[in-house]
Amino acid sequence: MQIIVDVPNNYLDVLHRAPEDFAQEAKLAMAAKLFEMKRLSSGMAASLIGMDRVTFLAQLHRFGVPMIDLTEDELAQDIENA
Template sequence: MQIGVDIPNHYLDAMHQTPEDFAQEAKLAMAAKLFEMKRLSSGMAAQLIGMDRMTFLAQLQRFGVPIIDLNDDELAMDIGNA
């Protein structure tokens, strides 16, 4: 499946990005959001955009997405298992 989006050139000019750079950033933003929403694992999100998992995880901070997002109960259980 492919998703196509028409981006006017003046948007690219305003962001000082080439079409290729914009496409890569848009794919990364989509993957980061799907990971944040817990729709994809970090490995699946990275694979979706052709990136290795560690590089993907390192990029999440650019989008304000935490690598680990546990609620209090999950954190307590994780600590208890450590």
């Protein structure tokens, strides 16, 4: 499947971005949001945009998305199981 989004040229001018840079950032933002919503795993999100998992996880901070989003109980359970 392919998603096509029309972006007016003046948006790129305002953002001071080349079309390729804007497209990559938009894909990363989409993947980060899908990961944040727990719709995709980090590996699946990274694969979706052609990025390795470690690089994807390292970029999440740019979008305010935590790498690990566990409740206190989930974290305690993980520690107990370690």
